[in-house]
Amino acid sequence: MRSPIVKLVAQRIVLGVLLLLAVSVLIFAGTQILPGDVAQSILGQSATPQALANLRQELGLNDPAYVRYFRWLGGVLTGDLGKALTSGQDIATSLGKRFWNTLFLAFWAAALSIPLAIAAGLVAVRYRNGPVDKAISGFALASTSLPEFFIGYLLIYFVAVKMQWLPSVSTVYDGMGFVDRLKAITLPALALTFVVFAHMMRMTRAAILNVMQSAYIETAELKGLSPIQVIRRHAFPNAIAPIVNVVMLNLAFLVVGVVVVEVIFVYPGMGQYLVDHVSKRDVPVVQACGLIFAAVYICLNIVADVTAIVTNPRLRHPK
Incomplete structure (x- = not known):
């Protein structure tokens, strides 16, 4: 029974x-076709041809591209x-x-955005097509229309500069207290929350509304269950798979999309x-950061796929 899964x-x-x-x-090839000379950028414009040749030899830049790629890949595989x-x-x-x-930043942004998005999606479904649903959907549409850098600058201007509630620069260091660290990341965490909240909320609402069209939902309503009970007992549990998939994709974005x-x-x-x-x-730094970001994104997508497979009742009970 478990073989399909x-x-x-x-x-x-x-x-x-x-x-x-x-x-x-792709990462290795992309860094190799960048314009300019690595040795020249390190030594500067005043470097002599001999110094440039020596540095290229030291860095292995004279070797063929495939040799440098496998050397780099071998080093990555060994840490x-x-x-x-x-x-x-x-x-x-x-x-x-x-x-x-x-x-740390992505975790607290996720801890804030995921419950808010799922709760807002449930509320929007409960009061669908009403003022509450339209207000939540309008806020989600507005937040998803704004890029993260614009949201970040708005938070800095109003919260840090005008109100002076929180610092505009998120400085953290070794030995920093947990509360101080949370205070330092509040603004960037809020910026990330605004970015991913809208997508998760809209997909949660869409997934539950799709389930609400099923025959067993109509049967539950005919039994006299309240709308909240119908959503909580029947619609939401059967919409878990697409919701988890969306959550995992947004977690991947939180880790990879924190650059800006x-x-x-x-x-x-x-x-x-990476930007520095x-x-x-x-x-080498650009290659390492790019590969780590790609690995995190792919791993979280695999987790999303596996979760969707495991939560599929047709695969759990093939008969």
């Missing part, structure tokens, strides 16, 4: 690994992301704290680290 889950995992391998090729060209620091060590900072928000609030996460080194044309 096991087979589908195994297929999703294998496809995810192959997709990540393909993405690694060696290389060293930053601009500072000489180990990339894995530098990314460690920043990666956890990004996860981190730059706006000068938050020391992976996004800020893009401007310096530090190719």
Whole structure:
């Protein structure tokens, strides 16, 4: 009875690994075709031809592209992301704290946005086509129409500058208290919440409304159950699979899409680290950050697919 589920889950995992391998090729190729010379950007315009030639030899830039790719991929598989060209620091060590900072911000943004979005979706379904439903849908449409950088600047202007309730710069450091850390990330977390809330709410509402068209919902209504009981006992449990899928996709966006928000609030996460080194044309750092973001996104998509498979009653009970 479990063979269809096991087979589908195994297929999703294998496809995810192959997709990540393909993405690694694209990331490496994309960084190689960037205009300019890496050695020249490191040594500056005043570097002598001999110095440039020596640095290219040291960095392995004279080797064929496929040799450099497999060398880089082999290092990634063994946990060696290389060293930053601009500072000489180990990339894995530098990314460690920043990666956890990004996860900390994404976690609290998700903890705030997911319950709000699901609750708002349930309320919108309960009062569908009424003033409450239209108000919630209008707010969701307005928030999804605004880019995250615009929302971030609005929060900085009104909350940090005008009202002076929270700091405009989200500075965190080792040894910082938990409450102070939460206060520092409040504004970027709110900005991310506004971005993902609308999509999750609208998809929750659509998933439950789709289930509400089923015959067993009509049967439950004929039994005399209240609208809240119908939604809670019958509609919502059967809409879990698409809702979980949407939640996982938005979690992936929270981790991968924090780049702009981190730059706006000068938050020391992976996004800020990536942007800093893009401007310096530090190719190994860009490759490492891009691959980590891709791995997180693909893994969360695999989790979404597996959850949808496991929660499918036709697969759990094939007979």
